[in-house]
Amino acid sequence: MSDGTALGPGREFDLIRALTNQWGDLARGVGDDAALLDVPAGEMLVVSADNIVEGVHFRDGWLTPREIGWRAASAALSDLAAMAAAPLGVLVSLSLPDSWLSRVEDLARGIGEAVASAGTVIVGGNITGARELNVAMTVLGHCARPLRRSGARPGDALYVTGRLGGPVTAVRALEHGETPPRRARDRFAWPEPRLRAAQWLAANEAHAAIDISDGLFADAGHVAAASGVRLVIDLDTLPRLAGVDPATAARGGEEYELLVAAPADLDTAAFACALALPLTRIGRVESGAAEVEATLHGARVAPLDGFDHFS
């Protein structure tokens, strides 16, 4: 942690001390200009950056500070899961308005819980003053055999982890000033990066994966484009929270589940047993133009846009 201009040196160091106290053994190597890490021999480094901004990714009052911290870290870690990488560490850069100083320890607690839950550590970061809360996370991982967007092959089946529609349901309720159903809100506030699920899938011959943070349909489009294949999704089969219609589940973003292309004989029961998480077959990969086709009750439906962002 090296900067913190607006806070002034004393206040910055007090804050860093409060955060490292909160994180305890989870915070490693904070102190030099940069952190030093070892990547296992023969493996690749996997790295991704993400950030969330108050008023953009959530509105005041939607989430507790602890939930914001969990969500920021988990959303970033989800990009490692999408590549089937094992985490090496995260960097946390906090831009904090004065109004957030009293809540920063709860924010840090949520970040720490997500980092611990993923079995990794905090290796560095930065604190600065700002007029709005901006939590920037960089996640580092390693893997020998990454799952990429470009690996889907004609003949593969398409699968999705978990049950969709929670975040979009929660956000719609919150936008209308209503209390979201508890399970939908939990899926929005406490997303789980599918790190172990992805490693199971990579070890069991999956060919491609992506996290569906932009929504299933939009992210399926990214796989189609990167792999040069046509994806056909049967909306009737989408695993959904109770009360969510298929089109909403296919369009809703902020999911952090995985869309996977893998052989049609993938043992979904073994996956569900090993991970305590459903893995549902939802379609197939065909040769053809790079596009996504969705069917509902056997009939093709008009192309669906990606997540209707709530900003």
Added chain:
Amino acid sequence: MSDGTALGPGREFDLIRALTNQWGDLARGVGDDAALLDVPAGEMLVVSADNIVEGVHFRDGWLTPREIGWRAASAALSDLAAMAAAPLGVLVSLSLPDSWLSRVEDLARGIGEAVASAGTVIVGGNITGARELNVAMTVLGHCARPLRRSGARPGDALYVTGRLGGPVTAVRALEHGETPPRRARDRFAWPEPRLRAAQWLAANEAHAAIDISDGLFADAGHVAAASGVRLVIDLDTLPRLAGVDPATAARGGEEYELLVAAPADLDTAAFACALALPLTRIGRVESGAAEVEATLHGARVAPLDGFDHFS
């Protein structure tokens, strides 16, 4: 680049396209959820995060968008220099208010110029909407033998690269609505990460280094604390821009020069010849309590605080 909620998918992808056009071959591997990199066998990964916020690290009108981009990338790369690491790549996360959309290509140009000047590439990042500009950079590097803050030993001499006092002089003028001297402004707007200098120093038996982004005196305190030694700095010897007094040069932050502890017989002439940059001996390392003592005209002066931040 994976998110961008407030911008909406179309606008986000247009922006990413504009940036990748601006960066050309400098942008690599943008497309998957995370970037894949190789760390040379037997070397360590070095990683650091930094960010700058408009209104905190600079005020509207002080810097052009291109200069803001250069400065953000160079300041982050300076943390790799401080460890004597060679850069592997950078991640660029931009939080952009609408008022910045017309200037983002100039901002990207400055980032690209700094990245190219450091001989590295842009391997990922993120774009999102925001109410204030926040440029977050993560820098990745590798090294076999890092220079740490903790390596200073009694008997070492202290050295500093470059000439100090430019940024503080520029900021003081800008704060008073005056036009800063050109050379002082250049040192503020176009800092150069001392990557090659640090590698030369590591190869020539330097023991410790830090970048003096918090000001020489404050960062000397970090070296003293981490190394458990007393640093004695002779302010009369500080290399300074013309017209800058020694105390100002010792306190002024945002420098991005290196403070180095190395044997007293380090060949500073060979350094200056190889790097086209002065390396000046400014003091010594002694055993004793971890603190920094400054002398001026042979007399000890009162402890100096760190950089007086301009927020």
